[in-house]
Amino acid sequence: MFEGLLSFGHAIAAFASPVNLLWAFGSCFVGVVIGALPGLTATMGLALMTTLTIKMPSSQALLVLVCTYVGAIYGGSRSAILLNIPGTPAPAAACLDGYALARKGLAGRAMGIATSGSVLGTLIGMFFLALFTPVLGNFALRFGAYEFFWLAVFGVVISGNLTGKDPLKGWIAGFAGLFIAGIGQESVHAFERFTFGNRDLAGGISLVPALVGAFGFAELLVVMKERRGTVKVNPFDSVIPRIADVVAHWRTILRSGVIGTFMGVVPGVGEDTAAWTSYAAAKRASKEKEAFGKGSVDGLMAAETGDNACVPGAVIPVLTLAVPGSAPAAVLLAAMLIHGVRPGPMIMVENPQFVYEVVAMMLFATLGILFYGLTLTKLLVQILRVPYQVIVPIIFVLTVVGAFAIAARLFDVWTMLAFGLIGFALRTYGYPMAPLVLGIVLGDLLEKNLRRGLILSDGSLEPFFTRPISAFMVAVIAIVVLARFRWFRAAMARLAALLPWRRAA
């Protein structure tokens, strides 16, 4: 415990230089702006910033990325309240009550609630990040090839199930991602698969250009397709958070913080699900259910606390299992690998200090959003008024340069373009992007551990189903999939009706 606190103190001291603070606040600003601009997501911002920070020292680069991530999730609430358009999918829940408050002339108060919810949500998530990462890291040491194989399947299935509106399409996107990860030389014999003789493809699909394409380029095409007129911004009063709002809703803040963090830990689920789940829980617990959607402070506080608590939550599995908790966390994982950090079960053995460095980065990011929450609104309103025909080409130039920057080869630019077009087509047909990204990230984990497991068991599938942790994961995967079938739910309902206490009732 004290060792952890000491490490945390060391990490804060290491980052507390003027240069690092400048990077932290600068990247938080970039994150808030990206998050506030409708159509541009945190994942896109992170993918872009990963390419820009490729030459920076690793700790500084990751500080920039964490601050961008937290800033982007927070920034989305600004446009949700001022324009009724969530800047990112995460604060969609905040639109309901945030915009309703704005229409009552309370936009400033709504932004203050969003700031306090986001700051406290990140702090709660940060607390759990510091507390549970070592515990989960030690537990993950029990994982072998069989468990890691199921973990990859689990991530794709859960992500497909909970993100997007159609789980079947989510699963297809996830398995397509797993396949894409296998293109190029395989790990055992360096045999080239599905490269069609292309030498550049032999090294595999580079993750970051693919992400920049799927999130950056594809999002720009969506933005250009959608008609966006002149932005009409609600007038706003004082944006300073009120202590009374925090004190009156402390239960909601705590509950949403815990829910948000937990949703973050579940692989591939992400901030938007965390926000909606927190919102739904707050509504269930509230005595004023009818106020939800009509400007409820409780609802806005729940949504904003939930989605920001999800950020540190999503980093927990990144650090302990090398499995991302959300789509932006997948980019963060890729960035860690690029910068030579090896997240995974061995992190608490090999590099425990890094865990506390990430917690310290979250703290700087929290200070950043608090600072911008109090000061940035008028500038942000001006940025929101910049027409899209000006923003889009500039961001496209950044995506091209960013994709090229990874390895200074044009093939990565073409990869970015190809994945942008694929991403756009998939969105058009209603396929979610998060499972696809998660699939690309987890593909290597799945393949290595399936083959390793089969070699260890001499071809027997038994250990994949009989080891306790594996068996548990198989059961969860089966229930998640089967619960989507009506006949299964009907059968479960019939079975539940036979229970003695239900019959008595």
Add this chain to the structure above:
Amino acid sequence: MSIESSPDDRPSPRADLVSAVVWMALGGAIVYGSWTMDRLEHLGATVYTAPGLVPGALGAVIFALGALLGVRAVRQGALTPAGVSAVAADTAGRRRMGLALALMLVYAAGMLGHGVPFWLATFAFVAVFVAVFEYPMRKERGQVARGLFMAVLYGAATTFLVTVVFEQVFYVRLP
């Protein structure tokens, strides 16, 4: 047997059927490619280390899920006239997106790496993009010349800032 999806904002059953066919074709092609892939037995590879094992299994899953999606789409009326989306296509939006896509591809795939200097390609791309998409609004307000001037200004500023920031701050090589 069907997997439910929430009804709002869904593509039409016909669109789902089309994408299901694409996934089945892709899954089938992956299975075929994996099955016919060299099994490297001469290098001592077993069935568990054969390169085609994992992609083949994933191809089979993609094929099966695609088939499930196809069956669901047919049950929802993909083959009936009602299965086509009644929502009018946003032709203006598509035109705008198509034009943007064309300009982006000309810049990223046509100019960069084909002898055009980065600064010139970037300046031309940003200036033309802004000028083209602002033209209707500028014309309506009688500010065409001002619009062109602003487009050139945006192009020059972007080129200058990107070049300086990337090369001097982030030490990144430009295409």
